[in-house]
Amino acid sequence: MAPLSEEEKSDLINRVLHALSETPYACSSLTQLTNGTTNFVFRGQLVHPIRHIRGEGNExxxxxxxVIVKHSLEHAALNKNLPIDGSRTLYEVSMLSSLNELPSSTLGVETPRLHLFIRDMNIQVLEDFPDVDDLKNVLVLSAGKQTLTAQVATSIGHTIGAWLRSFHNWAIVSNTKFxxxxxxxxxxxxxxxxxxxAYLDVLESSFPDLLEGYRLPLHQVKELAMKEFDHPSNDRFTDKNWGLIHGDFWSGNILLSSHLLHHLPQSISNEKLFVVDWEFVQFGHRAYDIGQMIGDLYERWLFRGVEGAIPMIEGFIEGYGQLENDEFAFRIAIHAGVHLIGWYIRRAPGSPLGFPLDLVTDAMRTGRDWISKGWQKDKKYFENTPLARLFSRGGVR
Structure with missing residues (x-):
């Protein structure tokens, strides 16, 4: 890991402030937020406040x-030695502009408004949502404190799942707009x-015993994925399970009211949720978004003891609604397993695990099983897992 030095970071902030000074979004200061992994993300204090407008006549x-100020360079924010194509910003900007047409406001879920894009510097000025926290933090801080009831957790999951279904239906690639x-x-x-x-490399290098008897299905899944990720979007117009996906759909990119950390609401019917960070938007299988969220929530339960994570998974599956067939359900299970194994590399190289090795091994084993059993279409195996509802009346027709 090679983050910017303090001097480099100071120079970057000054360049961004100067660029904004010539716009209606001039800021007196920028405070870096901690949730920027690939981009530099700041909260900017505006010199002149702006009025909120959501559509004509809705002031x-x-x-x-x-405001939120997002600045993208040709490398990751946390590692200047990791190159990342700056074109990701153009996709995010295009998607944010298109999302204004997504008819999902009735679900109580919103996406950020894009105020300004300075293209030659890859600077976005986005709507700031006051008094919110990301769902990951809400889950972690709720562990052992009973600040997130099963009822509320289920409701949050259901809302997120219903919104994702509406987005997938709207953004299907066969839609000529996309x-x-x-x-x-x-x-x-x-x-x-x-x-x-990555998942086979993780198991090969650190958990080789877990591969015994499982190598064939794990290799077959990887071979299928290699072919699929090489497919351009034009090859999949006729498959309704393929389309534009969020691409990084996990609890860290869901924002909700921070007051949920401090009291025990009975419902979130009056709460707003926000889906952020659209730079990974891409052509892909819908199972990638669904499976990532399930795998991520399961991590909160397994590693942090967040009891609300399991009802949230169940609510999420119910909210997404009926799946077309078992094949789709198995694809979701496979991707959830892939994501779970990927936990091992979603940390600084060489850093401590942070959890006992036997617990980490259990996570890798579960991920392996979800992949292999999903590939083998073993529905009975999933009956006793948090993924059971993928195959129940709330999942497959």
């Missing part, structure tokens, strides 16, 4: 004094590298 009574959107090739390659391109 808020409040003004905003802060036929020329492109594949976001650089981020597709990165997604493959950290998922299907």
């Amino acid at each position: 808020d009574d409040t003004t905003a004094s802060t 036929k020329d959107f492109g594949d976001n090739g650089s981020m597709r390659k990165l997604k493959y590298a950290i998922t299907y391109g």
